[in-house]
Amino acid sequence: MTASLLALASATPLYEGNNRVCYLHPRDPSLLVKIIKPSAEPHALRRRTRKFQRRLLPLRHYDIQDREIRAYRVLLRRVGPEVETFIPPVHGMVQSDLGPCLVTDFVRGADGAPGIALPDLIRQGYDAEAMESVERLRRFVLDKGVAACDFSPPNVVFARNAAGMLEAKLVDGFGNTDYIPGWQWSLSIARRGARRAVRKFDRKLALLMEER
Numbered sequence: 001m002t003a004s005l006l007a008l009a010s011a012t013p014l015y016e017g018n019n020r021v022c023y024l025h026p027r028d029p030s031l032l033v034k035i036i037k038p039s040a041e042p043h044a045l046r047r048r049t050r051k052f053q054r055r056l057l058p059l060r061h062y063d064i065q066d067r068e069i070r071a072y073r074v075l076l077r078r079v080g081p082e083v084e085t086f087i088p089p090v091h092g093m094v095q096s097d098l099g100p101c102l103v104t105d106f107v108r109g110a111d112g113a114p115g116i117a118l119p120d121l122i123r124q125g126y127d128a129e130a131m132e133s134v135e136r137l138r139r140f141v142l143d144k145g146v147a148a149c150d151f152s153p154p155n156v157v158f159a160r161n162a163a164g165m166l167e168a169k170l171v172d173g174f175g176n177t178d179y180i181p182g183w184q185w186s187l188s189i190a191r192r193g194a195r196r197a198v199r200k201f202d203r204k205l206a207l208l209m210e211e212r
């Protein structure tokens, strides 16, 4: 084992989504690392698409982590450092004893408390302050044309910043799966896609509120 290989095999995962398992970075608690589950490996995702698509698109197209890294770079170029207020910085890939993993900032409050995902916040009480935070995130997605393939409530995490303001951040699902990534070249195409993503998000949020 090399010195730089992250030791995750004996660590307990902090979170699990449909596609990835998240661990605290063993050497830096301000970071989270994400490992792709076998069912969401690029090869597995490609197997589930139609044959003509498989021939047409490179394997990279099915790589969730790579998509996120590239989308973050595009947004940083387009928006500048303000992007960090709404999307935790994505730092790239590193090797671990469980395979390659994506490194991103761990959303925590200024007091160090881990962030709370939107479905959990709704169960605890979704008040006017939380709604305002979500509204700021929606505005950001719409104004900056954030391409979002999965703008859904579990991908929105809240934390209180040093000024005491509750911030809602999109931790996953940015970047899209279009064959031609028009959103990267044209802000109006990007904004059109963002409007679709926000409409879907609003429907999912409304359902969650009804189920509460």
Ligand SMILES: Nc1ncnc2c1ncn2[C@@H]1O[C@H](COP(=O)(O)OP(=O)(O)OP(=O)(O)O)[C@@H](O)[C@H]1O
Pocket (backbone or CB within 6 Å): 015, 016, 017, 018, 019, 020, 021, 022, 032, 034, 088, 104, 105, 106, 107, 108, 115, 117, 150, 154, 155, 157, 171, 172, 173
């Ligand atoms: N940077 C982060 N800071 C804090 N919590 C996070 C962060 N990234 C992810 N999480 C938490 O971990 C959960 C799973 O992570 P993530 O959404 O990246 O996995 P996924 O498998 O890609 O998700 P999906 O099921 O949406 O495809 C999130 O729903 C969120 O609660």
Ligand SMILES: [Mg+2]
Pocket (backbone or CB within 6 Å): 017, 018, 154, 155, 172, 173
């Ligand atoms: Mg997710």
